[in-house]
Every structure is written in structure tokens, then in C-alpha cells.
Amino acid sequence: MEKILLLAHTQDDGSLPKAACESLNAALTLAADLGGAALTVGLVGGDVKAAADSLAACGAAGILAVSGEDFAASRYASDALAVEALVREAAPTLVLAPTSSRFSRCLPGAAFRCDGRIETHITGIDVVDGTLQVQRWYYRQRMVAKLSRAHRPWFLVIDPGVFEPWQGPAGSADVQAVEVNVGDDHKRTEVVGVQTPDSDAQTIRPDAKLLFVAGAGWTKKQADGQLQIKRAEELILNFINRSNASLGSSKSLVDQSSEGGEVISFMSHLNQVGQTGSTPRHPKGLATCCHGEEPHTVGWRFINERRAITLDPNCGWAQGKADVLYVADAFEVIAKVNELLAEG
Ligand SMILES: Cc1cc2nc3c(=O)[nH]c(=O)nc-3n(C[C@H](O)[C@H](O)[C@H](O)COP(=O)(O)OP(=O)(O)OC[C@H]3O[C@@H](n4cnc5c(N)ncnc54)[C@H](O)[C@@H]3O)c2cc1C
Numbered sequence: 139m140e141k142i143l144l145l146a147h148t149q150d151d152g153s154l155p156k157a158a159c160e161s162l163n164a165a166l167t168l169a170a171d172l173g174g175a176a177l178t179v180g181l182v183g184g185d186v187k188a189a190a191d192s193l194a195a196c197g198a199a200g201i202l203a204v205s206g207e208d209f210a211a212s213r214y215a216s217d218a219l220a221v222e223a224l225v226r227e228a229a230p231t232l233v234l235a236p237t238s239s240r241f242s243r244c245l246p247g248a249a250f251r252c253d254g255r256i257e258t259h260i261t262g263i264d265v266v267d268g269t270l271q272v273q274r275w276y277y278r279q280r281m282v283a284k285l286s287r288a289h290r291p292w293f294l295v296i297d298p299g300v301f302e303p304w305q306g307p308a309g310s311a312d313v314q315a316v317e318v319n320v321g322d323d324h325k326r327t328e329v330v331g332v333q334t335p336d337s338d339a340q341t342i343r344p345d346a347k348l349l350f351v352a353g354a355g356w357t358k359k360q361a362d363g364q365l366q367i368k369r370a371e372e373l374i375l376n377f378i379n380r381s382n383a384s385l386g387s388s389k390s391l392v393d394q395s396s397e398g399g400e401v402i403s404f405m406s407h408l409n410q411v412g413q414t415g416s417t418p419r420h421p422k423g424l425a426t427c428c429h430g431e432e433p434h435t436v437g438w439r440f441i442n443e444r445r446a447i448t449l450d451p452n453c454g455w456a457q458g459k460a461d462v463l464y465v466a467d468a469f470e471v472i473a474k475v476n477e478l479l480a481e482g
Contacts (some may be wrong), residue, residue, distance in 0.1 A: 386423075
């Protein structure tokens, strides 16, 4: 019988990230699908009490924790030690964890030390005739594969946005502390601070309900024969801040910076969606001033409901790629929507 260990690390405020609750849901479902496999939770963080209490009702057989000042911040050396210790203590056959920059850094090394094998970017977990199969995408999300492995322990790092987050009442959890000594050799990297952009400059919001995509049309001459880039910036920024949407872009728009043209100032290649960009996951997407060509729309694979506003009734969106297409001037539509959003 398989034994599952679900790993999670705390956030700065001591709570668990949403992705950890999603992976917990995946682990609970898997345990049930495997006919009642034992599930242990392993926590890493500075102070894990609040996180453990938030999971008190999840039904795990036990909660292990490596905690203390040495584990408050993300650092490969101490995190790999913590994960290794949790795996040795729980002796699982399957280790599930959410994808985060912290885990992405330390889990491959920890898996190696535990003589494990690791799969990243898991987007599906199934039990077929008693055999565990996991799903992941290859070749920039164009090919999907199902994999199984005989080797144990098997580490599965789960992409965010795939499973619903586990929810349940908080309680008072029994936590078994796992001691880990972090020697000076493991403390050569010290976190001295975190630099992040201002919150209104952060336009990529993976948890947003809406993806707003701006295409190159925003920087083209408009009906009056003039460029309206400052107005475009104002409309877009206003919209994403009022609606809390995440900002995506077509390649043509972000490439303009390297071509010397006037550009949308807060847009970078990180915003690019598509074959050579990202494949974000949001429940809804709205494309504006974008033609909807295949190399762009392939990045919309995981967007459930798609809408587009463009002047061209024969664009790619009209060829079956959008659920709803508004043939209209996006400047006018977004100005009106911003007005309505401002009214509340
Ligand atoms: C190998 C390869 C990889 C690629 N990878 C990617 C990728 O990852 N992502 C990506 O996006 N592209 C990618 N491309 C490029 C892609 O094929 C398209 O060229 C690009 O997506 C076009 O961007 P666009 O629709 O914003 O611009 P355009 O094709 O210029 O379209 C602009 C649109 O805006 C509309 N418009 C103008 N003014 C308004 C207005 N006022 N209101 C409403 N609509 C208006 C126009 O009608 C037009 O349809 C790739 C191409 C190749 C060859």
C-alpha cells in the first residue's frame, strides 16, 4: 500500500499558500482513490503553528514539522535538509508538494538524497486499475503525457490552479517536531531582505479570476490617424487595477520595445502569453486589440472562458477560438467598462 507525504511550506505571515491547499486536496483525493492510503503532512517554516492548526480537520494521519528561525526563509541548503528529514521520518512511497519557487529550488536535491525520482509540473493525478498515473505537458503545452513509475519514493510537484484548494475549519493540531541541525556550512546563504515591485506595478497576478490580454492594436494608429499610446496605458492600467485582473500580452506588443517603437511602459516579455510565452491558468480571459493567431492562442489552453474585443470580424478569435467576440473599438469599450467599474 502506498504511503503519502504532503509537503508544504509557510508564507511570511505563517499561513499556507493557496497552492499548498490545492496539493493537499490532490493528496486527499489520491489517498482515497488508492483505497485509503495513509497521508501525513510535512510542514517547513519559521513558526508552523497557524499553518498546522489550519489543517487540523483535513483528516491526515499526522502532521510533522521542521520549524524554527533557520527555516523561516527560503534557502536551498536548509530547505533540502528539512525535506530530507521529513521524508526519512514519514517513510512515504509518494511525496506530493505544490510548485513554488522555494520548493522548485530544493526538491530535486532532496529527492536525490532520498534516492527518489521526481516529476515536476504535474497537472493531473489518476489511479487506473490500481496504478498511479500522473499527467504533465511537454513542448510548450502542445503534447500531454501520462506517466507511471515503479520507483519509490516518487516526488510529484503539482502545478498551481489544477485542483480546488482544500477548505475546512481550523482547530488545534498535534504536531510532531522533526529536529534538524543546520550547521554553519548550510548557512552560507543568508536572506537579507526581499525586494518586490510596488503592488500597482505587479501586473502578473496568477491567482486573478481574469486574464486581460493587450495586443499590438493598442499601439497602432487609430480611427483619427493618430497613435494613442498614453491613453492606451491609462485605460489598460486603470482596467487591471480596478478589476484586479492579470495582464498578459501578445508577442507583437512586447517585441516593440526591442524594435525602438513607442511602447506600453509597464509591459515586458514576462507578460507574453503564447507558444513562446506563458500558458497561464485563469477562469476567464479577455483579449483586446489582438488578432488571435494560433501561436498566441495556444497560450490560452487553460483559460476556461474566452472573450475578445477587436475591430476585425475575420480575426483568429472569430475562427472558433473565442466563446464571445465583440467586434468593437477596444478604446471605447474599455473606457466605458472603466467608468462602470468606478461607479462600483
Ligand atoms: C515561432 C513563433 C512563435 C510565436 N509565439 C508567440 C507567442 O508566444 N505569443 C504571441 O502572442 N505571439 C506569438 N507569435 C506571433 C503571432 O503569430 C502573432 O504575430 C502575434 O500574436 C500578433 O499579435 P497581435 O495580435 O497583438 O498583433 P496584430 O496581428 O498586429 O493584431 C492587432 C489587432 O488589433 C486590432 N485593433 C487595432 N486597433 C483596435 C481597436 N481600437 N480596437 C480593437 N481592436 C483593434 C486589429 O484589428 C488587429 O486585429 C509567434 C510567432 C512565431 C512565428
